[in-house]
Amino acid sequence: MLGAMHSQGGPLTRLRRGHEELVLGLLRRHGPQSRAELGRRSGLSRTTLYDIVGTLVASGAVVSTAAHPGPRRRGRPVEHLTLDPAAGQAVGIDFARRAVHVAAANVAHELIGSASLAHPPELSWEDRVGLAEELVSSLAGGTLRLSALGATGAVGVGVVGPVRRSGPDEEPEGSLAALAELLGKRFGAPVLLDNNTRLAALAEATWGAAAGSRDVLYLRLSHGVGGGLVVNGSLHRGVDGLAGEIGHITAEPGGAPCECGGAGCLETAASVGAVLDAFRDRGGRADAVPALLAALDAGDRAAHEVLRAAGERIGVVLAGVVNAVGPGVIVLGGELAEAGPALLEPVEGALDAHVLPLARDRLSVCRAALGEAGGAHGGVALALHESPLLARYPAPEYSEDDA
Incomplete structure (x- = not known):
């Protein structure tokens, strides 16, 4: 069904086809949407949008779907439009x-x-x-x-x-x-x-914990610490594709050397290896994250302390990114995020202390929903x-x- 769009025709024909490409592109990037959502995202007038959608539905490129599951509201169900699944x-x-x-x-x-x-x-x-x-x-x-x-x-x-x-x-x-x-x-x-x-950041903004959010900050806490930014619904790569290296923002000036050549990077304080080393320095015994989480569940004080310290450093670094970029949702993924509130609560506390007051109530923090399959x-x-x-x-x- 897919093929090259025709390019011949006069200016009005080309304008109409441009409107069709705009609507098709929005459905391709964002999935099922109501006419109202398409109108907000496309900027087309109601009359023009309905005309374009009618043509695309008649051609079979776009189909209507049932309303999203959820509480039934008064009035007619809202119809959603999507590209033909086939x-x-x-x-x-x-x-x-x-x-x-x-x-x-x-x-x-x-x-x-x-x-x-x-x-x-x-x-x-x-x-x-x-x-x-x-x-x-x-x-x-x-x-x-x-x-x-x-x-x-x-x-x-x-x-x-x-x-x-x-x-x-x-x-x-x-x-x-x-x-x-x-x-x-x-x-x-x-x-x-x-x-x-x-x-993984783009996936969480599309199907995961931040689905439907246009501005998302994702941080993966694993053997390395990395991140991603979704800005206005699109993946942000930065100059030369190097955006998202949140693990190499300084968390402890003059701290431990990092493999990137710097010192005191967030990765040296909040990676899996760094947290396990800190736990063992306090007398804990854990060779991997599951053992640390088991100690946490058993009420081990050292496990709580190292996760609180890591969470506070994470929160301070993220606050700087939030103040610069202004996301609505922060998603934490990776093995360390499995610690749940023991890590998330100090992260949120540091965010509350360092994010600009106007932005605090508009920012939410949650765990990733897609797990190891997020990158795929x-x-x-x-x-x-x-x-x-x-x-x-x-x-x-x-x-x-x-x-």
């Missing part, structure tokens, strides 16, 4: 350090499924891509149409570390370019790469946001009188 699919892959995670969805933002598989850290890229292919083939009971993916979909891929790419028209560099080429051959579809932590779901969202193929739908032929 029009295309997107696949997301997260190449984590020791596992491959995959997910898939159709262009109507309906999640098809997800799967994960651990592997040794030294596994070659060729073998890791092979695992991803096997996992994707297993989704939806093996009914995912991989053979059609190249014509109707795309693959969004998350990797560990910086990705020097700032938009869908710019190619990744070095070994990542080779990875993109390998994936493109295996899947026969456009491949978009980005940092997997940034993709973010790959799906990236493909839905940015794939050049998914942006193009067949347009009906118009005369200038119709326009």
